[in-house]
Amino acid sequence: MFWLRRDLRLGDNPALTTAVALARERGGSLLPAFVPEPQARPQRAPGGAARWWLWHSLGALDGELRRRGSRLALGRGDPAVALPGLAHAAGAGTVVWAAGLEPGELADDEAVARALAGSGVEAVIVPSAGLLFDPTAIRTREGRPYTVFTPFWRACLNGPAPAAALPAPEALPAAPPEPAGLALDELAAETRIPWAAGFDGLWRPGEAGARAGLSRLLRGPLAAYAEMRDRPDLEGTSRLSPHLHWGELSARQVWHAVAGQVAEAGFDLEAAVAPSASDGEGAPSLRRSAGAFLRQLGWRELSSHLLQHFPQMPARPLRDRFAVFPWRDDPVALEAWRRGLTGYPLVDAGMRELWTTGWMHNRARLVAASFLVKHLLLPWQTGEEWFRETLVDADLANNALGWQWVAGCGADAAPYFRIFNPVTQGRRHDPEGAYVRRWVPEIAGLPAAHIHAPWLAPGTVLTAAGVTPGESYPAPIVEHGEARSRALAAYDVVRHAPR
Numbered sequence: 001m002f003w004l005r006r007d008l009r010l011g012d013n014p015a016l017t018t019a020v021a022l023a024r025e026r027g028g029s030l031l032p033a034f035v036p037e038p039q040a041r042p043q044r045a046p047g048g049a050a051r052w053w054l055w056h057s058l059g060a061l062d063g064e065l066r067r068r069g070s071r072l073a074l075g076r077g078d079p080a081v082a083l084p085g086l087a088h089a090a091g092a093g094t095v096v097w098a099a100g101l102e103p104g105e106l107a108d109d110e111a112v113a114r115a116l117a118g119s120g121v122e123a124v125i126v127p128s129a130g131l132l133f134d135p136t137a138i139r140t141r142e143g144r145p146y147t148v149f150t151p152f153w154r155a156c157l158n159g160p161a162p163a164a165a166l167p168a169p170e171a172l173p174a175a176p177p178e179p180a181g182l183a184l185d186e187l188a189a190e191t192r193i194p195w196a197a198g199f200d201g202l203w204r205p206g207e208a209g210a211r212a213g214l215s216r217l218l219r220g221p222l223a224a225y226a227e228m229r230d231r232p233d234l235e236g237t238s239r240l241s242p243h244l245h246w247g248e249l250s251a252r253q254v255w256h257a258v259a260g261q262v263a264e265a266g267f268d269l270e271a272a273v274a275p276s277a278s279d280g281e282g283a284p285s286l287r288r289s290a291g292a293f294l295r296q297l298g299w300r301e302l303s304s305h306l307l308q309h310f311p312q313m314p315a316r317p318l319r320d321r322f323a324v325f326p327w328r329d330d331p332v333a334l335e336a337w338r339r340g341l342t343g344y345p346l347v348d349a350g351m352r353e354l355w356t357t358g359w360m361h362n363r364a365r366l367v368a369a370s371f372l373v374k375h376l377l378l379p380w381q382t383g384e385e386w387f388r389e390t391l392v393d394a395d396l397a398n399n400a401l402g403w404q405w406v407a408g409c410g411a412d413a414a415p416y417f418r419i420f421n422p423v424t425q426g427r428r429h430d431p432e433g434a435y436v437r438r439w440v441p442e443i444a445g446l447p448a449a450h451i452h453a454p455w456l457a458p459g460t461v462l463t464a465a466g467v468t469p470g471e472s473y474p475a476p477i478v479e480h481g482e483a484r485s486r487a488l489a490a491y492d493v494v495r496h497a498p499r
């Protein structure tokens with residue numbers, strides 16, 4: 001049996017390659033199996049939008065398997081119970097899988113191996129290809145985990161280069177005759193969410209969709225990524241995050257594809273990725289852009305590294321002093337934020353993009369998250385939870401890193417006193433207001449000069465655009481200057497807390 005987890009692909013899948021080789025060697029069959037994370041396991045179970053993605057991805061995977069003479073079996077419940085059950089039903093003597101990357105997955109590795117051993121089934125755990133570098137092998141000179149990005153990334157780059165990606169097996173050993181495991185549609189009802197209408201047609205979950213996304217990156221955004229990545233009004237980033245989260249594409253497949261493009265253009269990859277060199281003004285755009293893009297994969301590596309070493313990261317601030325932060329409790333403001341009705345157009349555009357598409361541009365994530373934590377003084381964990389429920393790319397490590405970074409309580413975090421002004425952020429990163437017009441149509445008639453602060457527009461401009469602040473679009477739920485002072489006062493409590 002081959003147990004798939006967040007590695008829903010056939011290409012560059014070392015555990016699959018091992019499972020196929022073992023099955024062939026022993027003249028046996030091979031049953032690929034997936035066990036959805038039980039909803040009863042808080043934090044680990046995927047949120048609604050991620051479940052939508054997962055189900056479509058499993059459908060695509062089953063199709064790929066069937067084309068190669070196999071099929072996907074599904075188990076239900078705790079994997080330590082479901083997998084021995086499936087193995088028994090299928091008559092499997094060995095179960096192969098990729099080692100977990102999150103603390104909960106690592107705990108499952110042990111529990112499943114123990115349960116299998118108890119029923120006389122062999123467990124073969126293969127190192128995961130989910131990351132570029134082995135995050136457990138990277139340590140500071142003192143043997144501690146890294147907490148700051150630049151030295152972490154330098155240490156990654158100084159180690160062995162990411163291994164070459166493995167090809168997908170062309171054919172697979174046959175699966176044992178049905179019925180072992182549930183069929184996909186037997187669990188489909190659990191994955192329906194009422195707000196996914198906008199996801200269809202926008203995303204293509206599964207390995208083929210992931211490969212198409214990678215080709216789009218190479219043909220389009222990569223060349224100008226460094227200049228465009230902060231512009232939510234443009235399609236300047238890869239949008240590969242849900243594919244990477246579910247492992248429909250391995251990070252090293254992405255790495256080698258980008259490296260190939262850099263080499264083809266005659267640039268040196270090492271110079272592109274070096275922390276200091278790649279952003280240098282005057283460097284050729286592709287080289288700078290490839291370096292900036294690969295560095296984002298580096299942040300993904302860091303978040304995984306941090307989560308492994310600080311498993312409490314999704315729930316508790318990494319900086320202990322933040323435990324005394326005077327958070328507010330304001331359900332009305334929280335709901336306004338969730339629904340994109342704060343009266344700050346860039347924040348609202350981001351939150352509505354999230355609800356409608358299951359994804360939000362990184363710049364909008366930064367500004368919307370900062371607004372929740374600093375303008376509204378609501379706990380970052382409430383935002384982390386909402387993102388976990390609504391993002392198709394919801395990822396325990398990346399989401400926790402993002403929120404702790406914004407809240408200033410993370411390892412390598414934004415200083416708390418640096419408070420984004422959503423109006424100036426809007427003017428800088430959405431200069432024509434196209435992003436806001438798309439997601440906040442009730443103010444689409446405003447000219448670019450006023451679209452990020454409708455309450456400051458002259459009456460004649462508002463009338464011409466058909467906008468009535470406070471009626472057709474909310475007035476700001478907090479005033480920026482006041483919110484800023486309140487946030488700084490709250491931060492003082494942390495600063496003066498005993499170490």
Ligand SMILES: Cc1cc2nc3c(=O)[nH]c(=O)nc-3n(C[C@H](O)[C@H](O)[C@H](O)COP(=O)(O)OP(=O)(O)OC[C@H]3O[C@@H](n4cnc5c(N)ncnc54)[C@H](O)[C@@H]3O)c2cc1C
Pocket residue numbers: 229237238239240241242244245293296297299300301303360361362365366369387391393394395396398399400401402403406
């Ligand atoms: C508050 C907050 C919450 C976030 N939650 C998530 C989350 O749940 N899942 C998630 O994948 N990303 C999260 N991010 C990081 C980032 O916003 C997304 O990875 C990115 O916007 C995805 O778009 P893309 O694929 O076009 O990224 P690109 O810019 O094309 O980057 C390529 C890949 O690098 C990785 N990456 C990029 N930025 C980051 C980052 N800052 N940290 C870690 N990895 C990164 C992603 O895998 C991404 O697909 C969060 C950021 C913030 C500020």
